[in-house]
Amino acid sequence: MRRTHVPVLILLAACTPEAPPEAEGCVNGLDVDEDGVCDRASADWSLGATLPEEGHRTNIFGLPEDALDEVVQAGLGHTSVWPIDVSGVLLPYEPLAAFLSDGDGDPEKEAISNLARTALGFGTMDEMYAWLGLASFSDELPMPEGGVSPHAVGAGVIDTQWGRSMSFSCGTCHTAELFGKTVVGLTNRRARANEFFELAKGFFPTLDPALFERLAEPTASELEMFIRTQHNLTAIGSKPPEVRGLDTSLAQVATSLARREEDAYATRNAALEANPRPNALETFVADSKPAVWWTMKYKTRWLADGSIVSGNPVFTNFLWNELGRGTDLEELEVWMQENRKVADEITVAVFATQPPRWVDWFGASSLDEAAAKRGHVVFEQHCASCHGSYDKGWDAPDADARSPEERLATVALHYTPQTQVVDVGTDLQRAQGMDHFAGDLNRLAISEWMGAVVEPVRGYVPPPLDGIWARFPYLHNHSVPTLCDLLTVPAERTAVFWMGPSEDPSTDFDADCVGYPTADAVPDAWKEAPDARFDTTREGLSNAGHDEMLTDASGAEVLSADDKSDLIAFLKTL
Numbered sequence: 001m002r003r004t005h006v007p008v009l010i011l012l013a014a015c016t017p018e019a020p021p022e023a024e025g026c027v028n029g030l031d032v033d034e035d036g037v038c039d040r041a042s043a044d045w046s047l048g049a050t051l052p053e054e055g056h057r058t059n060i061f062g063l064p065e066d067a068l069d070e071v072v073q074a075g076l077g078h079t080s081v082w083p084i085d086v087s088g089v090l091l092p093y094e095p096l097a098a099f100l101s102d103g104d105g106d107p108e109k110e111a112i113s114n115l116a117r118t119a120l121g122f123g124t125m126d127e128m129y130a131w132l133g134l135a136s137f138s139d140e141l142p143m144p145e146g147g148v149s150p151h152a153v154g155a156g157v158i159d160t161q162w163g164r165s166m167s168f169s170c171g172t173c174h175t176a177e178l179f180g181k182t183v184v185g186l187t188n189r190r191a192r193a194n195e196f197f198e199l200a201k202g203f204f205p206t207l208d209p210a211l212f213e214r215l216a217e218p219t220a221s222e223l224e225m226f227i228r229t230q231h232n233l234t235a236i237g238s239k240p241p242e243v244r245g246l247d248t249s250l251a252q253v254a255t256s257l258a259r260r261e262e263d264a265y266a267t268r269n270a271a272l273e274a275n276p277r278p279n280a281l282e283t284f285v286a287d288s289k290p291a292v293w294w295t296m297k298y299k300t301r302w303l304a305d306g307s308i309v310s311g312n313p314v315f316t317n318f319l320w321n322e323l324g325r326g327t328d329l330e331e332l333e334v335w336m337q338e339n340r341k342v343a344d345e346i347t348v349a350v351f352a353t354q355p356p357r358w359v360d361w362f363g364a365s366s367l368d369e370a371a372a373k374r375g376h377v378v379f380e381q382h383c384a385s386c387h388g389s390y391d392k393g394w395d396a397p398d399a400d401a402r403s404p405e406e407r408l409a410t411v412a413l414h415y416t417p418q419t420q421v422v423d424v425g426t427d428l429q430r431a432q433g434m435d436h437f438a439g440d441l442n443r444l445a446i447s448e449w450m451g452a453v454v455e456p457v458r459g460y461v462p463p464p465l466d467g468i469w470a471r472f473p474y475l476h477n478h479s480v481p482t483l484c485d486l487l488t489v490p491a492e493r494t495a496v497f498w499m500g501p502s503e504d505p506s507t508d509f510d511a512d513c514v515g516y517p518t519a520d521a522v523p524d525a526w527k528e529a530p531d532a533r534f535d536t537t538r539e540g541l542s543n544a545g546h547d548e549m550l551t552d553a554s555g556a557e558v559l560s561a562d563d564k565s566d567l568i569a570f571l572k573t574l
Contacts (some may be wrong), residue, residue, distance in 0.1 A: 019153070027053060043057075056415075059348075072151035072352050074349075075347070081144055082155065083320065084327075085335070088232035088327035089326065090225055090484055093165060094161070095217065096222075100123060101297060103410045109215055129149055132154075132168075133244075135153055141175065155172075163223055171184075173247060176190070177346065177501075180503070184293070186292055189499055191244075192244060198250065201233050203238055204420070205234060209230070227438055236325065243533070244543055245499055246289060250286045250433040252324040256326070257441075258272070264445040266329055269398045284433065284540075285541070293350045295464055298464050304460050304461060305456075307438070307456050311447075311450045311452030312347060313449065314346050316450070333446045355466040355470075357506050358572045368406070369407065379567060385489070392407070393406045393408060415464050422460065423459035424462075424547075427543075431458055460476050465571060473515060481544035482516060482518065488545065496534065496535050498516070498533055500522075501518070513568070
């Protein structure tokens with residue numbers, strides 16, 4: 001398929017709402033220098049935004065360097081413990097922990113635990129965290145106040161008007177364990193967030209509140225929280241992903257909106273909850289991988305397809321999550337207006353996230369610098385026009401005086417100043433999925449307040465490739481298990497593979513091809529998990545495309561085996 005660049009749609013500028021006006025002084029937001037102006041005022045979230053001269057927005061609000069780390073840590077706390085205390089799905093923590101327990105010898109509690117294990121796949125809280133695939137806290141990501149388990153990034157407790165509640169946060173899908181280390185901002189390939197909502201919809205509303213009260217002994221307000229969550233689950237549309245680790249947010253948001261009124265605040269409607277409007281995403285597969293965070297600093301449009309063309313993406317994250325939790329949008333809007341500092345801190349943390357480096361896991365001696373240099377030339381010839389150009393330490397004037405790690409490091413990335421969308425023949429269904437609810441999002445009053453505009457496109461954003469070695473499997477839909485496969489014409493790529501845990505690099509990783517082990521190298525235990533099997537012949541999971549750079553006009557491959565090996569050596573250094 002011929003490569004197609006989708007230009008920024010300048011015509012939208014006329015209808016893009018302005019950013020929310022700042023109040024006099026900064027009474028509700030981050031103001032590190034205490035000058036009375038909210039730090040967020042320096043960020044451009046408009047359709048016409050461009051990257052600054054340095055080529056990135058790592059320090060998105062231009063904070064003083066000595067204050068940046070403290071703000072980042074505060075933001076990471078919010079990404080680990082969901083902060084929205086008006087969320088539609090709030091689980092009373094202590095009663096839930098009592099309900100999902102090993103029973104402590106109580107026959108009735110043991111029976112309930114076994115019933116939950118049969119219906120849900122887990123019968124205790126620790127089993128639930130493991131089932132969800134949550135990463136562990138670490139020295140790099142210490143458990144914040146309110147964390148509930150040293151093995152559960154993304155599960156946190158907040159105080160609400162009904163008591164202490166557990167909810168799931170950004171870290172559920174955007175923090176992952178990689179060969180013994182926890183990586184903030186990395187796609188969690190083991191996450192089951194969407195499946196959780198699918199299960200919760202079928203289980204919790206059928207649970208008799210009287211039984212819950214007898215076994216879990218909630219307070220009156222905690223019982224009210226439980227009943228409120230039961231009620232809100234009826235407003236949620238959900239859909240399990242085709243393969244574990246993929247995200248079905250598009251379907252969850254679209255089918256949840258189909259259960260609400262078509263007014264400015266998508267008002268709850270019991271009749272629609274029982275008989276929702278039809279939406280193609282009930283069956284149309286538009287799954288995609290949760291994005292890594294460290295490429296955000298290079299972008300001016302959001303999502304895999306760049307279809308959100310304005311507005312702070314953290315606000316979009318709040319809105320989409322809460323639509324998928326049955327939350328009242330008027331209450332959410334008030335919360336967002338009154339908690340701007342929380343959004344500011346999360347924004348700073350996300351944009352400041354750094355990619356993992358190969359050398360921190362495997363050492364500089366595992367890389368062939370001469371091969372990587374040759375691969376750099378191949379990259380510039382075939383990849384840089386979409387993915388950016390990299391200045392490396394080995395090209396610096398003082399390269400001979402640098403350590404191996406410093407020579408392998410990236411000095412600068414030159415990326416397009418405005419995010420482009422490119423069609424390189426990859427599976428379009430994720431991008432097409434936006435067609436089925438973009439209008440519903442754009443008409444919301446809360447979207448207007450946020451300055452968020454959704455414009456469906458045809459293609460995907462070719463991101464910078466920082467940390468690409470850790471981002472397997474590849475493409476927006478996880479359909480390519482290794483870089484070797486990505487550099488192979490589609491007809492010869494691996495058609496079926498398994499997405500297992502990334503625990504032991506000697507068995508769970510192909511270091512030469514960079515990605516999942518395939519064929520005979522797949523661990524037998526992985527094949528026992530049906531939801532880990534990735535079949536690229538299924539709808540929405542095609543591994544086609546991204547092959548124009550591999551072939552000439554006659555279809556012959558232009559890269560030799562040595563070219564590909566050298567290119568992979570270079571990509572390991574990013």
